[in-house]
Amino acid sequence: MSAEALTETSVLPAAVFLLPVVVGAIVISATRSSRALQQWLSVVTMAVVTGLGAWMVYRTLHNVVLTAWHSELRIDALSALMVVIIGAVGLLASVYSVRYVDAHITRGPAAARTSTFYGLLLWFLGTMLWGCITNNVIMLYVAIEATTLTSGLLVAFYWDRRALEAGYKYLMLLTIGITFALFGCVLLYAGAAGTNKLGGESALLISNIRRVAQFIPSRTAAITIAFLVIGFGTKAGIAPFHPWLPDAHAEAPTPISVLLSGVMIKMSVYALARTVSIFYPAWPQVTVFLVALGTFTMLLGIILALEQNDLKRLLAYSSVSQMGYILAGIGLGTYLGCYGGLYHLLNHALYKSLLFMCVGAVMYATGTRRISELGGLKSQMPVTSACYFMGAFALAGFPPLNGFWSKLTIYLALARAGLWWAAGIAIVTSVLTMVVMIRTGYKVFWGNRPLTNATAPELKEVPALMFVPMTVLAGLCALLGIWPQLPYPLLDRAAGVLATLGR
Secondary structure (H helix, E strand, C coil): CCCCCEEEECCHHHHHHHHHHHHHHHHHHCCCCCHHHHHHHHHHHHHHHHHHHHHHHHHHHCCEEEEECCCCEEECHHHHHHHHHHHHHHHHHHHHHHHHHHHHCCCCCCHHHHHHHHHHHHHHHHHHHHHHHECEHHHHHHHHHHHHHHHHHHHCCCCCHHHHHHHHHHHHHHHHHHHHHHHHHHHHHHHHHCCCCCCHHHHHEHHHHHHHHHHCCHHHHHHHHHHHHHHHHHHHCCCCCCCHHHHHHHHCCHHHHHHHHHHHHHHHHHHHHHHHHHHCCCCCHHHHHHHHHHHHHHHHHHHHHCCCCEHHHHHHHHHHHHHHHHHHHHHHCCHHHHHHHHHHHHHHHHHHHHHHHHHHHHHHHHCCCEHHHCCCCCCCCHHHHHHHHHHHHHHHCCCCCHHHHHHHHHHHHHHHCCCHHHHHHHHHHHHHHHHHHHHHHHHHHHCCCCCCCCCHHHCCCCCHHHHHHHHHHHHHHHHHHHCCCCCHHHHHHHHHHHHHHCC
16 A cells, blocks of 8 residues: 555444354354254345445555554555455355354254354354454454464364364464464564654554664564464464365365365465565575475475365365465565465465365265266266366466466566576476366266265255355456456555555
């Protein structure tokens, strides 16, 4: 955001995260209400949030920064981008969940807790929104921790042995990891306050800290950066802090897997970018470290995905890999790198949400997610098959889909910075991703392996409330591939926020 941006006090920053939190509380308390009411309250709430996010984008494109609560909440172009992504993916996941919950939750041991599911779903989305609009460095930690608690309960929602183990592992590892982020946030505040250029509560505001970061002592800065990378990197699924991610994505209900991979890990890398990029001017070597960490993450993630027989775990490891691309772009600190990283953040939210929905559709129809037990689904599930391959090609960066353009931008940014080795690793990772995704799609939708849990004549396409969100996401992947400059005005300003921080 340019220095000439106008600051406007507004109720929107507070409304956009309080709305799902309040409605979530109502849904949880109204245990006797009909399931349909709970479901459609979730859908309508996220539709309103998406609309508010679109209005915020409009305002930020007109060079306005929205603030509330004495600048404790602050929405610039980067925040607006995150709000609209969380809102849109949350809306589509809520629509998708209507029939998915009918089949997988209301008929299982969690049938009596649908109000809890939808209440926690809204709380999860609300806490993520809070994390993206807070301007208070300590509240950023609190919001991230709140997302851990709400999503951890959703990961363990089925209450069977595997879900409980995954939920416990998720809560323990992330709580330990996020504790490092707390130390980093406290040190960031202490370092800013210690410069004697900020006093009291003003040293808590991220927008103020970035103006005095160059005066923070070197030792304090180094320790702060390390804590922030470990803490927020753990929540973002950055290697080697990623072991929680495959189990959580695999055992959570599919609509929650969509949100974990589609938006939660993005919100965490957003927190990492907001805080660590403050130190780019005084510590330019940080950018090389972040790029190296990103390339290690992208390559390790796809290697671990190669031998997976569980569709959800395969997608989870590919999410680890794709987070490496985002970190490498944003971590580079240049405008082109930040633009490519944020564009890839947007694209990954679309095609990874799509792919998890496709896997959920396969599970809905067949009762299994094991690749070795699947085959020949293209005839009975043509929409799911087409959507899967759209998402798979986008994930691999195949032109002219959206993933190609964001990856190309990251390649160019790395090459322009002289980091040819990183660009080479990124390209090799894309080739491996293509191999993994096409091989998996062929086995599941084109292969001749007989199904073990359902016979072919009994299979059919999923209900409209499940495949409509899938087709919307597939259409967006195609649209942004054919028209890659469509999100340019917003991404340009959002990248400018981080590039300005990194000057």
